[in-house]
Amino acid sequence: MKKYVVVTGGVISGIGKGILSASIARVMKECGVEVNTLKIDPYLNLDAGTMNPNQHGEVFVTEDGYEADLDLGHYERFLGKNMRRENNMTAGQVFKSIIDKERKGDFLGATVQMVPHVTDEIKSRIRKVPGDLIMIEIGGTVGDIEGEIFLEAVRELWVEEGPENFLFIHVTYVPYLRVTNEFKTKPTQQSVQLLRRIGIQPQMIVVRSELPIEENELGKIALFGGVERQMVYNLPDSENVYDVPRIVYSHGIHRKIASWLNIEIEERFEWNYPKSFAPTRVAIVGKYLGTDDAYKSISESITLCGASKPEVIDSQCFEDMTDAQIKAELRKYDGIIIPGGFGKRGIEGKIAVIKAAREEDIPILGICLGMQLMVIEFARNVCKLENANSTEFDPSTPYPVIDLMEEQKAILKLGGTMRLGAQETPIEEGTTLYEAYNERLVYERHRHRYEVNLERFPDLFRTPEETDESKLRISSRATFVEAIELPEKRFFVGIQYHPEFRSKVGRPNPIFELFLTRVREKRRIQQ
Template sequence: MPQKFIVVTGGVLSGIGKGIFSASLARLLKDSGINVSILKIDPYLNVDAGTMNPNQHGEVFVTEDGYEADLDLGHYERFLGINVSRKNNITAGQIYFSVIQRERDGKYLGSTVQIVPHVTSEIKDRIKSMDGDLLVIEIGGTVGDIEGEVFLEAVRELAFEVGRENFHFVHVTYVPYLRTTNEFKTKPTQQSVQLLRRIGIHPDTIVVRTEMPIDANSLFKVALFSGVPKNRVINLPDVSNVYEVPDVLHSLGIHRLISEKLGLNIYDKFSWSYPKSFELLKIGIVGKYLGTDDAYKSIIESVYLSGAQKPVVIDAQELEDMTEEQVKDYLDDFDALIIPGGFGRRGIEGKIKAIKYARENRKPILGICLGMQLMAIEFARNVGGYKGANSTEFDADTPYPVVNMMESQKEILKLGGTMRLGAQKTNILKNTLLSKIYEDQEVVYERHRHRYEVDAEAFSDIFKKPGEEGYKLTISAVSDFVEAVELDDHPFFLGVQYHPEYRSKVGNPHPIFKWLVKAAGGNVR
């Protein structure tokens, strides 16, 4: 049987949930017995998402193989319960880089290199290299974006080459509700479909995104002007919890409609378990990327999947301007804190104030990557007596560089794709909180994204091994350097150099977050 393809395009505006829809549809088809793979196409010219500002683009999601990806790959992993890789993402930057390199190497044998056929052929080759009997392809952006046209042309060509019967085009669009006249306005969707048809792509299914359920007459207008049968124009209104979307799509039978059109034999064993009630815990993420919740997407979802309500993002810069008493008054309202990863000195002193507060007031706290490094800095300053201790990332002249650049990073000049990335072997030390969390596993593989490390050798007097006496930071995981620190006499004071949030799945959140939520609820170790 030839490989089948589902192409998901977007219309009217971005951010309407194509990634959630694509992940949900892929999950439904996976649970229907189909060998499904999934691919995100990003039309931007960046080679990957690694150098992009989280305030503008959301978090950088890191895969097992060390690829810095768009956050939609995080949705794919969480919803599908699988680990994706660099193969599951294509960017325009990658495509053009490859074409230019081929031209420089003389691979085109003197041809004039053009968008068609050379760039489109590169895109098609990347698509055809994907495994699976069915490939779900999400094309980022909206129809009409100039940077996305070459990808739409490529999938149009591929549909022609492998047979239209092996392709199913789903157009996810937005129908706004005009409150002044109390009606849904379908004209933007009609125009979006017209743009798609001019490119040569006729959608097989239209998913209409709305704030509230749409009326039947408006759906009929979309079907009529789009030339799509009424039973394949589907309304997907907003839901309070994105993990409801697979259930909604399952009840609508979209997987059966698409499978019938593609000639796929399926059975229905849909199994979907996610938290439907949440502990009313107030957990704060002390961060600096405040432009969008997507900047800390995987952390937020890890907390949510562990059964707690959505955490609150606290502005670390605001804490910098507060006295210690004001910080205490403000943070006393929270049940637990998270210090996330990040780069640059902005907000650093506010995060350190939050760590000091949590340490002294026995507030459950989790430090991730930079957060763990700041835990070591705070302890060195306020317990070890190393006044002015810092990371050389923020103060190259600090008298006490508790955190320093890794030796392997010191000769690297380029920023993109050069950090310590992806799943790395981590040794968990016995008789620690972390060992309990991992149920006595001695070796785990966790995903990293960093250039700096804690220098436990130079500042050995503030650290100790598990079981040793004294008020010091216990080193509870190691690789070639410190991977985790914790405090013994504390309900939950844990810092990890890696990013546990990247490995949370629906029904299986990372255990570190489950233990943090337990501690936030007063269930101390």
């Protein structure tokens, strides 16, 4: 029988259910269990593709081209396993499937209801997730209206599959009231009671807090939560999220799970995560500043290389600066990353930063839109194509060096219609890109609609034999330009794909490793 660990949340959202689920999954994997994960998102979107990064954080792209919530990025990085569309379920997917079946007459005239039709659809999707142990994280908090049907579905599954095959973990937050110098456990007690009213009794409670909680408070949580004291764990804030799997292992949570579910495990744990971070000053010049998670995978790719967390700075702030002011500002940093994005806002600031970094020979990596802007900047300022641009930002530009991909021109819908997922990415030998990968062919994930207009502007690019510094070098080309560079610079590389989505603990994407090598070299020279 399959075994299930269901992780629910209480009190507030954003307390780390995804990190905990990913950490438990990694520890169980290390102990020899075939683990898989499922993130349930109760929102009505079909996927995360059209969601604003300022509100929801980055959109994570899987190998098979699915646009997911950023929690799937945590699962990939921690578990060391590529996620697929089957690892994410949204309310939108469930309801659309139900309506499509009803329109086809699949329900044979029955009145279509939340129970049993919607719950049956949810249970069917859960059962299809491959693996011996399935970690199910239900997004949001207990009490959210949109999450109730998913809680009912897993309750029904618990009955049908047998209680011996289920373990419910409830993750809550205990606030510290500084005025009275005490932790307040009442919200956690009420959250567990609400879960029990739904028909789910958690077997384990994980208490998140800013500071360590004293024993008597944990005992109170166990008493009022109806669980054994040894099944209540306190996980205070950690400076390094990659330390959480080790903490989970040190608490013996994996043994409690194995015992409850009658799973045989091997007592072992190897975890090659970054324990310290070399001081580096890397800036992500972005436009989504509403949340720290907007560039999550890029930021994590940097830290997985053992470097300091990059700083996200607003590209718009450079639009009113002179060239001299921009260069003075960029001298504070050892390296620059221009990330992906959509829309015209902040674009000219990014282009100005690219120009300054190129002239000052500051290591710079352009990702997706970042690469396209590197081409635009070079066309304008080196090749003297005045007002060169992308048709995304200026449809009437005289020099559309970036244009909509041909197959995209007939597409009207936005959701799930970009070039998505892992694609063949051939690499030219003798390039900076080849130095990073040391391979002629890799598979990298894409998420874009626009491409370099090579057919109209071939003179922007040098041939492999040329050394003309007034032209860019193409270091990867598939059906379109995948990567450009200036090999004579310390590091000036633009890539159309998203390497950040393939970084994992112990295996950061090679392009970030080489970028940071050049960043550190620059830092040492300056010191």
